[in-house]
Structure formats: C-alpha cells, structure tokens
Amino acid sequence: MSRVPVFGVSDFVAVFNQTVAYAYPSVVIEGELSSFRVSKNRWVYFDLKDEDANVRFFGSVYNLPGPLEDGMMLRVVGSPQLHPKFGFSITVQSIQLAGEGTIKKAAKLLQAKLSKEGLFEQARKRMLPYPPKFIGLITSAESAAYADFVKVIGSRWSGLEIGLYDVQVQGEDAPTQIIAALEYFNSHAQAPDVLVITRGGGSSEDLQVFNTESVTRAVAGSRIPTLVAIGHEIDVSLAEMAADMRASTPSNAAELLVPDRQRELAELHDVSQRMSDSVQRAIARAREKLSAFDGQSRDYINLVIRRQRIQLESTRKLLSFINPSTVLKRGYALVYKDGTLVRSKTATKRGDQIQIRVADGQFGA
Known part of the structure; x- marks a missing residue:
C-alpha cells in the first residue's frame, strides 16, 4: 500500500x-x-x-x-x-x-446612476447632419444589420461614404471592441459626420453590451454625433438613451439619415410645377391689369383733352371779348391825344387836337 x-x-x-x-x-x-x-x-x-x-x-x-x-x-x-x-x-x-430579470434590474440601477450625472439629458443631444457625406458604421460585417443598413442607404441616396469598423455586437469582447471603434473614429483625421452603432434584435443577454456602463459612457462622450439602432422595440438600451438619436432598426437608422431620392425628385417636380403655375397666374394677372390700365389711360387722356379744349375755347372767347377791335365793333371809340390814350376827361381841354378811333377807321377833332 x-x-x-x-x-x-x-x-x-x-x-x-x-x-x-x-x-x-x-x-x-x-x-x-x-x-x-x-x-x-x-x-x-x-x-x-x-x-x-x-x-x-x-x-x-x-x-x-x-x-x-x-x-x-x-x-x-x-x-x-x-x-x-x-x-x-x-x-x-x-x-x-x-438571466433577463437580473439584466433588467442592473440596467435600471445603472440608468439611475447615469441619469444623476446628466448623461441622458435632452439638452446634450445634437442634431445629425442631413444627409451626411461620411457615415462611420460600427457593427458586425457579417450581420444582417450591416446588409440592411447599406441596402436601404443605397436605395434611398447616393454620393456618400460609409466607413465600416467591424466589431462583435454581443459577448465578452463586444464592449472593448465597440469602445475601440468609437475611439478610432473620434481620433480619425477625416472624421465622419455621424457614427451609427447598430445590430439586429436578440435576447436580453445578447443585447447586454448596450447596457454596460463603459459602452454607454463612450457613446455619450463621442465628439461626433451618434445614432444607435438596436432592433429591439420592447426595451430601449442605455446606449440608445445616451446617443444623440436612436432608431428602432438598422433600416430605420438609414431612413432617418438620408432622404428618399425618388420622393425628393417627386417633391421637387411638384414644387417646380407649383412655381410655374404661380408665375403663369402672375403674368395673366399682370396682363389683365395692364389691359385695364391701358383702357383707363386712354379714357383719362381723352378726358384731359376735352377739358383742355373747353378751357382753350373759354380763353379764346374771353380774349375775343376783351379785344379792342371787338369792343369798337360794338359802337365804342378810342380817343387819343398826342398818340396817348385818353383815360379821363381831365386829360383834355377845350381847343386840344384829338384823334378818334372807331371800328372802321379814325379821324381828328
């Protein structure tokens, strides 16, 4: 033994x-x-x-x-x-x-802690550029979320760049990789206009990474505006609450970031048509006003001419009435002494030589 x-x-x-x-x-x-x-x-x-x-x-x-x-x-x-x-x-x-119960309880505890620090305040949130020229995308390259996001972006808009940082979106290494991706884009010389962190739906354990303190703080601390889209409508993750904007799914994230090209073209056509119709109506109204003004102008000019003619005739009659020749024809006479018109009886005396002018001539006396 x-x-x-x-x-x-x-x-x-x-x-x-x-x-x-x-x-x-x-x-x-x-x-x-x-x-x-x-x-x-x-x-x-x-x-x-x-x-x-x-x-x-x-x-x-x-x-x-x-x-x-x-x-x-x-x-x-x-x-x-x-x-x-x-x-x-x-x-x-x-x-x-x-366990789902523990995960939810831990998320509530962390939410209360971070809320006291103001990480979820609406005043902190920034407007996203619309549409962006360069999108930094943080997700798994093999995921349906990546395929859906890129597909919807491509179908709606063109001319923008998407930079992918491939990460795990669940599991033990996911928080470290997501934080590294955020740090990479934030330190990039050609920084994106917006960062999108996305994945599809899953269980509470699958989505646990987006309720961790480290990832939530990294999202809140990004100097680049952030959009977080987790395909889970029932619960909103803390990372979504800390982001500048959240979306319900990867496809919804794409819809929020870029307009629909076909819809924009249709709206542009409608605006153009409305502008054209408005211009045509304005031209028609101007023509109507011009035509009315032209008629009114002619009436006014004719009225002025008639008034001038009446005034001219009145003046002519007045001048004719006070014309000395006309007065003489009515039987009056003009008396001159030494070539000067006699205006008073005191201007002459007995024996003066005078000239008398009548309608048909003059004579001396």
Whole structure:
C-alpha cells in the first residue's frame, strides 16, 4: 500500500494551487450574488451561491459591469486559488449578468446612476447632419444589420461614404471592441459626420453590451454625433438613451439619415410645377391689369383733352371779348391825344387836337 504524502501547510497550499492552475486555469461559475461589498473604491468581495453551496470571489471594481445588488444572477469567469491566510476563493477575470430579470434590474440601477450625472439629458443631444457625406458604421460585417443598413442607404441616396469598423455586437469582447471603434473614429483625421452603432434584435443577454456602463459612457462622450439602432422595440438600451438619436432598426437608422431620392425628385417636380403655375397666374394677372390700365389711360387722356379744349375755347372767347377791335365793333371809340390814350376827361381841354378811333377807321377833332 502506497504511503499517503504528508505536506506542510505552505507546501500543501502551493501544490494545491499548482494542481488547480494546471487542471482549471479558469472556470465559469453561475450563481446568485450575495455578501457583495466594495472596499476602498477599488476591490470587490462577494459570494455566489445556490441552494447547497457558496463560493467566495475577489476582484477589482474595473471587473464590474455596472451597479450590482445581492440577489442578482451572475456568470463569473475567474481563476481558483487557495490563499495561505484567507482560504479558498476565485479571483475574478470578468463578470456577466445572467438571466433577463437580473439584466433588467442592473440596467435600471445603472440608468439611475447615469441619469444623476446628466448623461441622458435632452439638452446634450445634437442634431445629425442631413444627409451626411461620411457615415462611420460600427457593427458586425457579417450581420444582417450591416446588409440592411447599406441596402436601404443605397436605395434611398447616393454620393456618400460609409466607413465600416467591424466589431462583435454581443459577448465578452463586444464592449472593448465597440469602445475601440468609437475611439478610432473620434481620433480619425477625416472624421465622419455621424457614427451609427447598430445590430439586429436578440435576447436580453445578447443585447447586454448596450447596457454596460463603459459602452454607454463612450457613446455619450463621442465628439461626433451618434445614432444607435438596436432592433429591439420592447426595451430601449442605455446606449440608445445616451446617443444623440436612436432608431428602432438598422433600416430605420438609414431612413432617418438620408432622404428618399425618388420622393425628393417627386417633391421637387411638384414644387417646380407649383412655381410655374404661380408665375403663369402672375403674368395673366399682370396682363389683365395692364389691359385695364391701358383702357383707363386712354379714357383719362381723352378726358384731359376735352377739358383742355373747353378751357382753350373759354380763353379764346374771353380774349375775343376783351379785344379792342371787338369792343369798337360794338359802337365804342378810342380817343387819343398826342398818340396817348385818353383815360379821363381831365386829360383834355377845350381847343386840344384829338384823334378818334372807331371800328372802321379814325379821324381828328
């Protein structure tokens, strides 16, 4: 019978850790969160439990997907180890929310936290250029979302550029890749006019990346206007709430960004036709006014001529009436003394030589 090895305490801990590290370098454990606490705003301690057991975990606050509460279901990736003083625990590598109820509860907690910071305020939101010349697209190149977005854009408009940054839109690596894409476009020398982050629908776990604090903050912090389109009408993700605009689907995102070329052409034709009709009506009204004015002008001119003729005739009659020759014909006479018209009886005396002018001649006296 082989002998059972005898270890010192430290040796046993070392051998145990070596054996576990070789057999299980990392493990994934799912359970209910309990005894959750944060120490010095840096370290986190918690247990995962089920009906029969519980396991202790240790990690960094940077491992947290967002605010957590006891009772949530978590899926934790970590490396098991036996600590010389504190016993068995698992060092956290990553934490995922597990179960629809937990995911929704975590999203509400994070929403309350970020709302206090003003990340969802309407005053922060910017107008998107319409239509943009350059779109930065963040999605999976193999997804139906990408195909739908590009197809709708192409059918509605032309002459714009789409720059794709291929990312995973679910899973453990998705947050890091989406944040990297946002940073890439924001630091690009030829920055897009708008950034579109999109994917199709899915379960709450599939869409969990868009409810993470890191992705939500990255969307809110983009210096380029953002549009987030997650194909899930029931719940609005935090990333959508932080974006400048949200769309219900990838196709809807394309519709919001660019006009429909055929509709624009039809509207342009209608506007052109209305303008042409308006001009024709204005010309017709002007012609009517000109014709009426022409008739009125002729009537006015004729009236003026008649008035001038009457006035001229009156003047002629007046001149004729006061003409000396006319007066003489009525039996009057003009008396001159030394060639000067006599206007008073005092201008002459007995014995003066005078000339008298009548209608048919003159004589002396």
